[in-house]
Amino acid sequence: MADIIPFKGTLYNLEKISDPSKVVAPPYDVISKEEQDQLYNSNPYNIIRILLGKDLPGDDEKENKYTRAARTLKEWQEKEVLKKDKNDSIYVYEQEFSVDGQRKKRLGFLALLKLEEFDTGRGSVYPHEYTLDAPKRDRTSLLSSIEANLGPIFALFADEDKSIDKILAEVAKSQPIMDLRDPHGMRNKLWRVSDKEKTERITGLMKKEKIFIADGHHRYEVGLEFSKTKKDPKYGYILTYFTDLYADGIVVLPTHRLIGGLHNDVMAGLKEDLKKDFSVQKIASKNEIRKFLSGASPSEKRFAMYTKGEFTGLVLKDNDLLDVAILHDMVVEPLKKKAKGNISIDFTKDIDYAVKEVDAGRFSLSIMLNATKITEIRDVAFAGKRMPQKSTYFYPKVLTGLVINVF
Structure with missing residues (x-):
């Protein structure tokens, strides 16, 4: 049921960026003002400058944080600080982290998910939380200006027979294209999968899956509405991180x-x-x-x-x-x-x-x-219901800036 496709990701050029940990960021909605300043100061090419720009005196409709974000993205592409891959790929992503003194790993993958209206019973994508208008207005302004997904939404599916996990685990035995520790000490590894047989195997297996959104409800709804203003079908997909809801690495904090x-x-x-x-x-x-x-x-x-x-x-x-x-x-x-x-x-x-x-x-x-149990969240989502704002906090968050989807 879930329609996903590989894509040509845009990644930081490691020939230009010696330390990728200095250019990534958490999702925009968990970044405090203090952390925003720290990320701004960490590197002139940190993704924060596009993701969560600063308002400046004199800003107006023609010059503001959204227009600056678009200009910055274009400049970084022209300088080849950011480079688009030549082949359609799926990107395997592993995070190593600690919770209550226990070491855990979470393995998933990044691909594009076809945007669709939420339709309980017949659809393949299910929300579990309500959204607010103000964040959607902000993300709409940014998306309209830059025409890119900077960070993925976070989606869960039931890999009950571990068929997808086995493919990802095999890929994870090889050398990653990126291996970094984020500012919180969490290890993040990324692999590129361009082999058509593997990508078709993953996308084929996902066709039978229903998924629910763990994080990124605002961005999903914004992406859906934005796609309706465009004729090109490429706008009908959104960058998404997928992982198994039954995996040991799924942690929901209260x-x-x-x-x-x-x-x-x-x-x-x-x-x-x-x-x-x-x-x-x-x-x-x-x-x-x-x-x-x-x-x-x-x-x-x-x-x-x-x-x-x-x-x-x-x-x-x-x-x-x-x-x-x-x-x-x-x-x-x-x-x-x-x-x-x-x-x-x-x-x-x-x-x-x-x-x-x-x-x-x-x-x-x-x-x-x-904390809300993962099975409770699943049941709410698949029943077509929604929970109050701030009901769930999936940990760890997926980094922004590892892979970007530029339309």
């Missing part, structure tokens, strides 16, 4: 919530309000949070709440919703209603940060939760 702007009267009655839906118990310290959360049985939903100086465990009394949906429907929305909408919400993967921000007075409380 995204904890911080809520600010709650007045004393709301905070005073908070615990009693929560007792309607949750069993409430005391957690001794921050160090006990992970133990409490991980102690949940398969049918149990647990959360940990921190208000200044106090840790509280919450166990849902009776519900079969996903953790993130419970948190949204039974905690966040009622608080928003009580505060008449005047609250701030932030997200973090770091429990220490979630506690520190409350102690510093920047937020009223934080709520920690377990």
Whole structure:
């Protein structure tokens, strides 16, 4: 069902770039202002200058970060800092990383995916999260200006018999064309597969697969709408990273919530309000949070709440919703209603940060939760449903700048 094709990737020319780790970047939507500055300063050819440009005084419709991105891409191509491959290829990509002290590897591949409307039951591409208009406007402006996919969307498929994994693993025994450690110490290896027999084998096997988008919902929807404005069929495909959803290297991290702007009267009655839906118990310290959360049985939903100086465990009394949906429907929305909408919400993967921000007075409380299971995300996607924003954080992120798709 999934229609994928090999393509002529545009890659950094290693004869011009001695250290490729200095020119790649994470996906645009996880880059902080501080990291943006660091990437700008790391190398004059870092992909950040196209991916996430800076607004400058005097910018207007004719001169802005999007027009500068297009000009920069063209200049780098003319200087052969970026070079397009001569043959259609699929690119095998492996990441080595650590989670909770455990070493893991994730193996996948980069190819082009045919864009299609989301159609539950008949389609081959399924989303799992809602999108927002502002990021889509930004990415539409960039795509319209540069006419290139800088970083891949991240898609998962069920390689149950490991037929594709076996091909990728065989390729990964050879010498990679790129081998680098990113700024976070993660090892990234890339192989080019131009052999037609291998690429046709992979694309043929993928025809039977349904896939769901792990990361890149905004870019997918932007790409789909952009393709409708073009007659050339080449615009009907998007750069995509594919990997097996059952692989050991698939890691989903929890995204904890911080809520600010709650007045004393709301905070005073908070615990009693929560007792309607949750069993409430005391957690001794921050160090006990992970133990409490991980102690949940398969049918149990647990959360940990921190208000200044106090840790509280919450166990849902009776519900079969996903953790993130419970948190949204039974905690966040009622608080928003009580505060008449005047609250701030932030997200973090770091429990220490979630506690520190409350102690510093920047937020009223934080709520920690377990990660959503990969099978839960799959079931939501294939049922044609969507989860709240920031429900999932797939780790590690796929680097931007390893392979680019220039139309």
